[in-house]
Structures are given as structure tokens and as C-alpha cells.
Amino acid sequence: MDSITQATLGATLAGAVAGKTLGRSALLTGALLGTLPDLDVVIDYGTAVANFTQHRGFSHSLLILAPLSLLIAWGLWRWKPVISYRRWLALVALILITHPLLDAFTTYGTQLFWPFGTPVAINSIFIIDPLYTLPLLAGCLAFLVRPPARTALSLALGLSTLYLGWTLVAQQIITDRVQPALARAGLEQPALMVQPMPFNTLLWRATAITDDTRVEIVTGFLDRTPELSLEYFSRNPVLRARVADLPEARRLEWFTRGFLHYEQAGQQIIATDIRLGIPGAHPFTFTLANLSDQGLAPIPSGRLDRPAINPDALPLLWARLTGELPVLCLATLAPPAQGHTC
Template structure:
């Protein structure tokens, strides 16, 4: 999740656990601990792909954060002995461990058991979702105005947790809605990812991939019985095969679970993470190799510039979210022509 959300979550937990004793400093302590795992972004792992795939690695591992909690709690108990060591341990452990657990509900993926296994991604919540964050912020604001406001903090944590549970339920409902349409299109066995569109859990995006094709479906809870629109994108398995032995390509395949789009442009083979963003606005594209005739030369991986934000995107998404626009073509970010398809 975004930094503001993780800070608000950490502050809320710390205030609920030790706010009566520490006062407002509990929020500051929780806010710092809540953002601590994300400081791994300051580490340069040497290549763009390494930096991309190592984020949410060791610093988000339960196997690292759990023992670290004991050490940090010991240091804090010496700084503020009026809070017992067991209470410090509860505060630190809850803040540090809930950070990666919450991140796991997003699409990016979290290496919860690093160095064992791969990234885990539930993909039920967008990385920024105001409906999750606002209850936490209101609880913290109530604490700042009139500490310790433990009931407000507890209510904020409860509402956010219930909303997180709703995201999983909504994802299941959408998954069951799109499966018959995919099966009818001969994609019943395709790898499927279902995730919310930006900032909400009303409008969802389902992505199904095979070696040769990718199908995108946008559907929401205000669609009623409208027929689903399947938008098709070609995939090039030959390009994937060309770079399949390159360590950087293998790393991206592992990290994205195969949800990549390969493209040959200006004699360079690029790989785009199609899980994040939307077609035409995927933020993570990497140059992997250069092609000269029959020769393939691996490139020091570099990330291509992110596409510019489309100022017309939010009004279009809002119109589709509310059901005013019954279908949305992601390739053009527009409604299909009347009687036509994407």
C-alpha cells in the first residue's frame, strides 16, 4: 500500500496498544515503524529489474521482521521503561507484521517468506484506496485532538479490516462473473488475475493470458446483467522464447507469475508488467535485449520512462464505475462504438 496508509496503520496500532501511556508520541513511534519496511527502496541492487523485483523482499519477510521485533522492542523498552517490554513487543510486532500482510493484498506482490518461495499477491485492493485509509486517519486525528481516543482508533482499525475483508469477497464475486465468459471464449484454462481498478472496489479488471493471447475484461457492480466485453491483445511467444534464458527475463517471469507483455521496438526486446496500471499506461517496462539479425545481445536492464498520465482517464473511469458508460476499451480508454466491440 501507499506510504500514507502504512503510516496511518502503524500509528493506529501503536496508539491503541500504548497510547494511554505514551500519549501522542505513540502515534509518531507507530508511524515510523509502519514505514520502516519500505526503506528498502533506498537500496540499489544494481539493475532496474533487480530493484523492481527485490522491493518487498527481505524487509517484508515475516522471517526477518518477527525476530527483529524482539530487538527493536528491547531498545524501545530501555528508551521508555514506563511501557513494559511485553507491551512494546506487542506494539512493534503488530506494526511491523501488519505492514507486509497488508501489502500482500495488493497486486505488486510481497515476499512474505523470503528467502523461501516467491511473491504472494491477493490482488484484492488497489495500492491506494481511500476507503481503507480514511477510517485510520480519522482515528489518528481523534487521538491528536483528544488523546488517547482508543475507541476511535479501535473503530478505525475495525472498519478498515472489514473493508479489507469486503475486497476479498468482491474479488470472488467478480471472478465467478467472468469465468463463464472466458470459458465460452475458449479460455477456461487460461491463467487469470482479477483486481480492482484504481481507487475503488466497485469496478474491476480481469486479465486472462495464454501463450498467444491476452484478454481483458472490465466489469463492475453497477453493470447489472450487461454482457461482458472481452478485449483481446496479441502475445508473441517467440519473443518470450528468445529471451527465456536471460536471467533478467527469468527474474521478471518469476516475479510477475508470467503476466508480461514482450515487444520488439527499435531492435530492442522489452518486457512490460501488465499486472500494474492499464494498457497504454503500464508503469514498469524494461529493456532486456538488442536484436541484430540473428544475434541477440543482453542489455544491462533499464526501465523505460513511465507513460504520461492521461488527464482524461479519471472522468472516463468514473463514468464506467458508475455504470453510465456500459463498456470500456482499455486500449483506447474509451467506450466502444455503438454496436461494435473493443
């Protein structure tokens, strides 16, 4: 999740655990601890792909954060022994462990068990979701006005947790909705990712991939028709095969679970993470190799500039969310021409 949400969650947890004794300083302590795992963004691992795939790595590993909690709690207890070591440990461990667990509900990928296993990405909540964050902010505000505000903090944590649970229910409903349409289209068991569109859990995007085809479906709870529009994108298995042995291509495949689009731009082969953003506005595209008459030449990966978001598309996205616009083509971020499909 975004840094504001993680800091607010940390502050809320700290206020609930030790706010009565620590007072308003509990919120600052919790907010700082809540942002601690994300400080790995300042580390330069040498290439764009390395920086992308190492983020949410060791600093988000439960195998690292659990023993680190013991050490940080001991230091805080020595610094301010007004609460017991056990209470400090509860405060620190709750904040540090809930941070990566919450991140795991997003699409980016969180290496909960680094250095073992694959990234965990449940995909049920967008990285910024006001409906998750606002109850926590309200609880912190109540605490600042009138500490210790235990009821307000408990209510805030309860509401945000219930909302997180709702994202899982909504995701399953949408999954059950799109799977029959994919089967009718001949995609019986594709790799499937179902995630919310930005900032909400009412409008969802389902992405199914095979070796040579990608299908996108946008559907929501406010749709006025049960019909689903399937939008097809070609993949490029030939380019994928050409870079398959490159270490950074393999790393990207591992991190994204294969949800990549390869293309040739001039003399370069580039790979785009199609999980994040939407077609035409995917934020993570990487250069992997140069093509020349001599063949394929690997290069240290670089990241291309993030595409600008067309502000004219925002009203269309809102209209699609509310169901006023029945179909929105992701390739163009526009409705299809009358009588046509995406």
C-alpha cells in the same frame, strides 16, 4: 499499500496498544515503524529489474521481521521503560508484521517468506484505496484531539479490517462472474488475475492469459447490464522464447507469475508488467536485450519512463465505474465505436 496508509496503520496500532501511556508520541513512533520496511527502496541492486523485483523482499519477510521485532522492542524499552518490554514487543511486532501482510493484498507482490517461496499477491485491493485509509486517519485525528481515544482507534481498525474483508468477497464475486464468459470464449483454464481498478472496489479488471492471447474484462457492481465485453490482446511467444534464458527475464517471469507482455522497440526487446496500471499506462516496462544481425545481446536492464496518464480519460473511468458507460476499451481508454466491440 502507499506510504501514507502504512504510516497511518502503524500510528493507529501504536495508539491502540500504548497510547494511554505514551500519549501523542505513540502516533509518531507507530508511523515511523510503519514506514520502516519500505526503506528498502533506497537500496540499488544494480539493474532496473533487480530493483523492481527485490523491493518488498527481505525487508517484508516475516522470517526477518519477527526476530527484528524482538531487537527493536528491546531497544525501545531500554530507551523508554515507561511501558513493559512485553507491551513494546506487542506494539512493534503488530506494526512490522501487518505492514507486509497488508501489502500482500495488493498486486505488486510481497515476498512474505523471503528467501523462500514466491511473492504473495492476493490482488484484492488497489495500492491506494481511500476507503481503507480514511477510517485510520479519522482514528488518529480523534487521538490527537482527545487521547487515548481507544473507542475511536478500535472502531477505525475494525472498519478498515472489515473493508479489507469486503475486498476478498468482491473479488470472488467478480471471479465467479467472469469465469463462465472466459469458458464460453474457449479459455477454460487460463492464468487469471482479478483486481480492482484504481482507488475503488466497485469496478474490477480481470486479466486472463494463454501462451499467445491475453483477454481483459472490465466489470463492476454498478453495471446496468450483465453482458461482459472481452477485449483481446495478442502476446508474442516468439520474443518471449528468445529471452527465456536470460536471468533477468526469468526473474521477471517469476515475480509477475508470467503476466508480461514482450515487444520489440527498435533494436531492443522490452518486457512490460501487465498486472500494474492499465494498457497504455503500465508503469513498469524494462529493456532486456538488443537484437542485431549478430543475434541477441543481453544488456543490463533499464526501466522506460512511466507513460503519462491522459486526463481526458478520467471522466470516462468515472462513467464506467458508475455504470453510465457500459463498455470502456482498455487499449484506447475510450468507448467502442457504435456497433463495434473493443
